[in-house]
Amino acid sequence: MLTVTEHGLYCASGGFHIDPWRAVERAVITHAHSDHARPGSRSYLCAADGVEVLRVRLGRDASIAGLGYGATTRLNEVQVSFHPAGHVLGSAQIRIECRGEVWVVSGDYKTQPDPTCAAFEPVFCHTFVTESTFGLPVYRWPEPASVFAEINHWWRSNQPRARTSVLFGYSLGKAQRLLAGLDASIGPILAHRAVREFLPAYAAAGIRLPAVQPATPESIRAAGGRAIVVAPPAAGNPAWLDGSGEFATAFASGWMLLRGMRRSRGADRAFALSDHADWPGLVSAIRATGASRVLVTHGASAPLVRWLNEHGWQAEALATRFVGEIPEEPETPHRG
Amino acid sequence: MRAFAQLFAVLDRTPDASGKTAALEDYFRATPPADAAWALWFLYGQRLKRAVKSVDLRRWAAEAADLPPWLVGECCDHVGDPAEALALLLPLNPHPAPLPLALLVEQRLLPLAAATEVEQRAILRATWSELDPTQRFLWHKLLAGNPGIGVSRALLVRALARLARVEIAVMAHRLLGAWRPTPAHFARLMSGEAPGGEPACPYPFYLASPLEGEAPALGAVTDWQFEWKWDGLRAQLLRRAGEAILWSRDEEIVTAGFPEVADAARALPEGTVLDGELLAWGDGPLPFAGLQRRLNRRAPSAAIRRAVPAVFMAYDLLECGGADCRQWPLTKRRRELERLLTRAADEAARREAGLSQTGWLQPDLFDSQPVAPGLPAPLRLSPALSVATWDDLAGLQAQARATGAEGLMLKQRDAAYGAGRQPGAWWKWKVAPFICDAVLVAAQPGHGRRTTRFTDYTFAVWQGDELISVAKAGSGLTDAETDAIDAFVRAHTTGRFGPARLVTPELVFELAFDGVAPSTRHKAGFVLRRPRIVRWRQDKRPAEAGTVATLRGLCRG
Numbered sequence: 001m002l003t004v005t006e007h008g009l010y011c012a013s014g015g016f017h018i019d020p021w022r023a024v025e026r027a028v029i030t031h032a033h034s035d036h037a038r039p040g041s042r043s044y045l046c047a048a049d050g051v052e053v054l055r056v057r058l059g060r061d062a063s064i065a066g067l068g069y070g071a072t073t074r075l076n077e078v079q080v081s082f083h084p085a086g087h088v089l090g091s092a093q094i095r096i097e098c099r100g101e102v103w104v105v106s107g108d109y110k111t112q113p114d115p116t117c118a119a120f121e122p123v124f125c126h127t128f129v130t131e132s133t134f135g136l137p138v139y140r141w142p143e144p145a146s147v148f149a150e151i152n153h154w155w156r157s158n159q160p161r162a163r164t165s166v167l168f169g170y171s172l173g174k175a176q177r178l179l180a181g182l183d184a185s186i187g188p189i190l191a192h193r194a195v196r197e198f199l200p201a202y203a204a205a206g207i208r209l210p211a212v213q214p215a216t217p218e219s220i221r222a223a224g225g226r227a228i229v230v231a232p233p234a235a236g237n238p239a240w241l242d243g244s245g246e247f248a249t250a251f252a253s254g255w256m257l258l259r260g261m262r263r264s265r266g267a268d269r270a271f272a273l274s275d276h277a278d279w280p281g282l283v284s285a286i287r288a289t290g291a292s293r294v295l296v297t298h299g300a301s302a303p304l305v306r307w308l309n310e311h312g313w314q315a316e317a318l319a320t321r322f323v324g325e326i327p328e329e330p331e332t333p334h335r336g
Numbered sequence: 337m338r339a340f341a342q343l344f345a346v347l348d349r350t351p352d353a354s355g356k357t358a359a360l361e362d363y364f365r366a367t368p369p370a371d372a373a374w375a376l377w378f379l380y381g382q383r384l385k386r387a388v389k390s391v392d393l394r395r396w397a398a399e400a401a402d403l404p405p406w407l408v409g410e411c412c413d414h415v416g417d418p419a420e421a422l423a424l425l426l427p428l429n430p431h432p433a434p435l436p437l438a439l440l441v442e443q444r445l446l447p448l449a450a451a452t453e454v455e456q457r458a459i460l461r462a463t464w465s466e467l468d469p470t471q472r473f474l475w476h477k478l479l480a481g482n483p484g485i486g487v488s489r490a491l492l493v494r495a496l497a498r499l500a501r502v503e504i505a506v507m508a509h510r511l512l513g514a515w516r517p518t519p520a521h522f523a524r525l526m527s528g529e530a531p532g533g534e535p536a537c538p539y540p541f542y543l544a545s546p547l548e549g550e551a552p553a554l555g556a557v558t559d560w561q562f563e564w565k566w567d568g569l570r571a572q573l574l575r576r577a578g579e580a581i582l583w584s585r586d587e588e589i590v591t592a593g594f595p596e597v598a599d600a601a602r603a604l605p606e607g608t609v610l611d612g613e614l615l616a617w618g619d620g621p622l623p624f625a626g627l628q629r630r631l632n633r634r635a636p637s638a639a640i641r642r643a644v645p646a647v648f649m650a651y652d653l654l655e656c657g658g659a660d661c662r663q664w665p666l667t668k669r670r671r672e673l674e675r676l677l678t679r680a681a682d683e684a685a686r687r688e689a690g691l692s693q694t695g696w697l698q699p700d701l702f703d704s705q706p707v708a709p710g711l712p713a714p715l716r717l718s719p720a721l722s723v724a725t726w727d728d729l730a731g732l733q734a735q736a737r738a739t740g741a742e743g744l745m746l747k748q749r750d751a752a753y754g755a756g757r758q759p760g761a762w763w764k765w766k767v768a769p770f771i772c773d774a775v776l777v778a779a780q781p782g783h784g785r786r787t788t789r790f791t792d793y794t795f796a797v798w799q800g801d802e803l804i805s806v807a808k809a810g811s812g813l814t815d816a817e818t819d820a821i822d823a824f825v826r827a828h829t830t831g832r833f834g835p836a837r838l839v840t841p842e843l844v845f846e847l848a849f850d851g852v853a854p855s856t857r858h859k860a861g862f863v864l865r866r867p868r869i870v871r872w873r874q875d876k877r878p879a880e881a882g883t884v885a886t887l888r889g890l891c892r893g
Contacts, residue, residue, distance in 0.1 A: 136407075136410060136411050136414055137401065137403055137407065137411060137424075137425045138411045138414065138415055138421050138424035138425050139424075140424070140425075140428060257424070258415055258420070259348070259417070259420055259473075260415070260416055260417070262348075262349065263348075264834070264835050268349070268351075269349060270349070303407055303410045306406075306407075307404070307407060310404065
């Protein structure tokens with residue numbers, strides 16, 4: 001049904017690519033992070049909720065069509081539908097069916113609750129293509145509510161010392177999820193341009209987020225150390241923070257669960273919050289699809305593949321160029 | 337255990353010393369003495385024997401987590417620290433109910449050593465079920481002997497001293513003594529100052545100021561005494577209450593690292609305090625790097641004592657006959673110092689006569705010949721130098737490097753011993769540093785406010801057509817230059833090595849340094865002493881940078 005070509009995951013019977021890494025005729029997109037949504041293809045199809053964020057990524061001129069979650073369209077011989085992946089706004093698992101055989105390409109997904117996107121829905125299939133960014137049993141996320149309580153407490157504890165709280169998280173998805181979890185009664189919420197860029201798309205999708213002001217040295221100074229600034233990690237170079245007074249920094253990422261990662265980032269605080277499935281999430285999602293065959297993408301897939309094979313699945317690794325949540329600092333501000 | 341785990345979490349994420357000290361103070365103020373005693377014992381770096389074999393620990397963790405052993409192995413490799421990996425993969429416990437630290441240690445940890453395998457497994461499973469992941473992580477570290485929490489003794493001493501309201505020196509000395517992790521010992525450690533003072537307190541060090549301007553402006557040359565400026569570890573030698581204690585300038589007791597000096601000091605009369613410099617010494621001063629091998633917490637091995645013989649080069653007397661003599665003029669202190677050391681040398685020689693052991697003291701104080709073959713005498717007097725005219729002083733200064741000194745000290749003969757950095761009576765005149773051009777080859781983020789910028793640099797020089805790293809230096813540059821280099825690093829990263837970025841070798845910097853010492857731990861075979869950036873040589877190309885051979889030629893020792 002799907003093959004990996006030099007352009008990406010290709011469905012020959014349907015004549016389309018899923019999340020191609022090169023320009024193609026017809027691209028079907030799981031979500032708008034830059035390792036999944038690359039510019040240059042002639043036409044794009046994604047979940048209806050994801051059209052606006054994808055447009056921010058690809059530009060005004062891209063030809064993008066949306067399809068509501070659960071609705072079906074036909075591309076040549078293949079039935080295609082989108083189902084919520086719970087990763088970021090508009091993220092979808094892509095279900096493809098051809099002559100009675102069903103595959104689901106999950107893209108990136110998480111099973112934890114997230115008020116800024118539709119919750120992950122298991123879709124019955126024969127073959128499930130899963131990510132494995134955090135495919136080891138050491139990864140088990142704490143409850144988001146407790147993480148947000150810690151974040152808000154950290155913000156509040158920085159105020160008496162007049163230290164602006166600067167919270168780093170990817171500009172699409174993580175940043176908005178952070179905004180949604182902040183307690184706006186604590187103080188002013190400011191956001192970096194790369195984060196604000198996506199806010200109209202969230203508003204259009206009916207996602208309620210607290211009001212945010214642009215983060216500039218002036219607005220930060222004006223808040224007198226009471227504000228929190230949400231910014232992408234690539235903006236970690238404090239050139240734009242120079243002249244903003246004292247600040248405390250924190251990272252929000254799944255990698256922050258590990259002590260070594262927390263220490264190497266050198267931030268004042270680290271919060272383990274991820275938009276990817278943890279180990280229990282991966283296992284429960286795979287189990288819920290009823291799939292007998294599992295293809296594992298993303299980097300270190302070997303342990304998950306072996307574990308699945310030992311537990312009755314037929315699993316193998318699928319070499320793609322998706323990167324998931326990268327532990328290193330992204331080189332572009334738009335990395336999801 | 338709950339409070340100890342919280343303390344660990346705060347210490348682990350707090351980079352600044354004041355934050356760590358505050359966390360320690362909070363913990364010890366609020367913790368019952370039984371738990372505090374054990375916490376202190378571990379934080380101070382004491383170890384227990386490993387209680388459980390690490391293969392058993394892994395096996396039982398895999399069993400408890402219902403995971404195949406190979407996957408637990410993968411997790412350990414991935415995380416890097418098995419103590420952490422196992423803590424993370426064990427079944428979550430929504431309602432942790434940890435035992436207090438003292439009970440955890442005394443009822444769970446200590447019995448493990450004598451327990452059978454079956455009992456060990458039962459103890460571990462019971463304990464895991466009571467702990468959350470951070471507590472489990474520490475528990476695993478305790479099973480291995482020590483939590484290895486990154487806190488220096490100096491910070492610990494400072495926090496406890498503040499809490500007990502005693503001098504830092506007093507607390508440092510109390511902690512050095514024999515104490516057990518019991519509530520009674522802890523209470524004694526934390527008791528107020530004993531009446532009649534503590535024998536361990538050093539005096540504040542008097543610090544020389546750099547000589548700026550011309551020496552003749554200091555007046556008559558005969559009003560001044562001159563000494564070599566030694567490149568060692570400034571220290572006070574306290575001979576009181578039957579003990580000899582060495583204090584370094586950064587408030588650490590370093591006696592354990594210099595047993596030969598401490599032994600020799602016993603020949604001094606009670607109630608004597610000397611100021612001087614700890615030096616590695618062959619038939620002259622050895623490179624400073626060697627001295628660092630002496631600064632471990634444990635006594636140096638016989639091999640290290642032979643490879644890096646240590647001496648105390650005395651140059652001032654602060655206490656004489658049990659009385660503070662810092663107000664005496666230098667000439668009087670010096671005269672008394674010479675008398676004390678000579679008498680001690682005679683005394684030591686008498687006591688040791690007939691024994692084929694290393695002498696206690698230089699018999700001729702101005703002779704650098706060792707009294708016994710092999711090792712130098714551990715107590716020495718820094719020679720007082722004099723010159724007839726200021727012009728002659730420059731000639732003397734020019735000999736400093738050949739002597740193994742880093743310059744000259746100028747001390748006013750009629751001045752009292754000061755405290756801290758009070759300019760006027762003591763000046764240091766260091767020899768001009770060495771200079772070389774080197775290429776930036778790697779950078780990593782700095783600390784504190786600099787964490788988000790690449791401000792710690794690694795520099796290399798040429799060996800054939802290969803660049804060999806020879807120095808690390810932080811920024812001595814302007815903010816604009818630092819920003820420009822940060823941008824360069826981000827744009828020219830060719831690889832990563834931990835937090836460090838390797839960069840295209842393009843930028844050239846002028847470095848100053850005080851010397852070159854051999855080192856087996858560095859690829860170049862030597863290490864630069866106190867390297868610092870003088871300026872960014874934007875006018876130079878990498879090919880114009882210095883060579884390993886040139887630097888090696890400066891090597892001494």
